[in-house]
Amino acid sequence: MTLIINNQEVQQVLTMEDTIAALEQSYLQLAAQEAVCRPRIDIRIPISDPARNYQWGTMEGGSTAGYFAIRMKSDIVYEKEYKGVLTQEKYCVRPGLYCGLILLTSIENAEPLAFINDGYLQHMRVGADGGIGVKYLADKDAEVVGMLGAGGMARTHMEAFTRVRKIEKLQVFSPTRENRERFAHEMAAKYNIEVKVCNRPEEVYKGAHILAALTDSAVEVTDGALLEKGTHIVVVGGSGKPDGESLKRVDVYLRFGDTPAPTGHPELATDAEHIGYEARPQQGKYGDGRRDRRKHGNTLPDRRVTLADLVAGKVKGRSSPDQITYSERGNLQGTQFHAVAGKVYELAKRAGLGREIPTEWFLQDIRD
Incomplete structure (x- = not known):
């Protein structure tokens, strides 16, 4: 059956x-x-x-x-x-x-x-990816989460973060006051942690050890100028990656891996997160392959480590509490x-x- x-x-x-x-x-x-x-x-x-x-x-x-x-x-x-x-x-x-x-x-x-x-x-697997990144790259004493977004992805990410670190405080912003207040109350009760409801997105960065941008935004929402030393970055939505200033400040970039090339066709290997085929390709459309989301691939190849190499001890991840780190799944x-x-x-x-x-x-x- x-x-x-x-x-x-x-x-x-x-x-x-x-x-x-x-x-x-x-x-x-x-x-x-x-x-x-x-x-x-x-x-x-x-x-x-x-x-x-x-x-x-x-x-x-x-x-x-x-x-x-x-x-x-x-x-x-x-x-x-x-x-x-x-x-x-x-x-x-x-x-x-x-x-x-x-x-x-x-x-x-x-x-x-x-x-x-x-x-x-779907929400669980994306949240778990955030947890894996925090597990292997966030500071071992990370306990404060700064969060942009208060929807389903925010809930599963908080669940994942609490499984891999001892989270003591959440700072959350969402454009809708009712949503952020409801989410804050829920998280405080569920995890017995301190929660600050932020009225401006800038407030989530102060003192945050983990910055999680989890939104339906069609554009980038992070602000690298506000990142504090030692922050680990997780991004879902927007362009699929942090803003340019954040990327400049990243010291270690964990990309879990890339899809293999088709057998016998190494020239078809790609690290693109989104591949799209379109009818009337010159006509404007919406979707995860649009607005520069077609491919960001290996964003920081000179600072990249893979999960397999990290687990095997072939490479180092975070080497100091002050390093800024960023993790993403890749096109897996x-x-x-x-x-x-x-x-x-x-x-x-x-x-x-x-x-x-x-x-x-x-x-x-x-x-x-």
């Missing part, structure tokens, strides 16, 4: 500890050539509304550990301005609804094992989903969760 696992069931079984462990293992398997993935690829097509466009996004990968997965997203994408901040928005069918699915298969007999809603898992989205979805499948099976449907519905006797 094939399982259908929804977001609520994923939330019941998937812990941040499991997510961090699964992702670390998948990145190391990829470096050891025991796993494989390709970069995320988006297809963008203009629609009847010139202010919006269709985007189909996929990322896929698998490993000798037993699973293959592809994540699929079907979105209408557009941008809007709110209180002076330009944000990227998306929906499926109507605003407030989204279509994101993971198909998990067995590499042993090719069986379709599960279809999994990607919403909760494809290797994330087989690892975390495989874990979710095992846990859901063990807990008796998920809706069973006949695997035969997906099989046929006509060779393709």
Whole structure:
């Protein structure tokens, strides 16, 4: 039988500890050539509304550990301005609804094992990446988080940070007062920490050991002029990287890795985070491959270390409390989903969760 696992069931079984462990293992398997993935690829097509466009996004990968997965997203994408901040928005069918699915298969007999809603898992895997970066590169005594953003990504990042460091204080800014105040109250209660609600984004930087920019902004939101010595930087959203001034100040840059080139075609290797194919390519569109998000790749090659080399002791990470550090996943989205979805499948099976449907519905006797 094939399982259908929804977001609520994923939330019941998937812990941040499991997510961090699964992702670390998948990145190391990829470096050891025991796993494989390709970069995320988006297809963008203009629609009847010139202010919006269709985007189909996929990322896929698998490993000798037993699973293959592809994540699929079907979105209408557009941008809007709110209180002076330009944000990227998306929906499926109507605003407030989204279509994101993971198909998990067995590499042993090719069986379709599960279809999994990607919403909760998506937030967990991105938050876990932030936690892995903090685990390996933030100062060992880091305890103050400065956060730009107060949504779902902010919640899972806080969960990840508290798993790898003893966090004592959070300083948070979000453009909407109600959102930042609600988030602050929630985090104070959940983690028993001091929380400062900031009325200006500049306030989150003061005394912060970890700066986390976690927004839907379509442009960069960090300010390198405000970074204090010893800060570790995590960025989700915006251009996908810190602003130029922050990058100038980074001493050590941890990029978990890069997708391998296709077998026999080394010339097709890429470190791009977003690869897009478009109908009417000269026509303006929105999406993760637009607004200079097509490729930032290895942002600081002269200061880069990889996760595999760091774990193996081949390179050093942070060497002093005053260094400014920055971590990001790289274009490894494809290797994330087989690892975390495989874990979710095992846990859901063990807990008796998920809706069973006949695997035969997906099989046929006509060779393709």
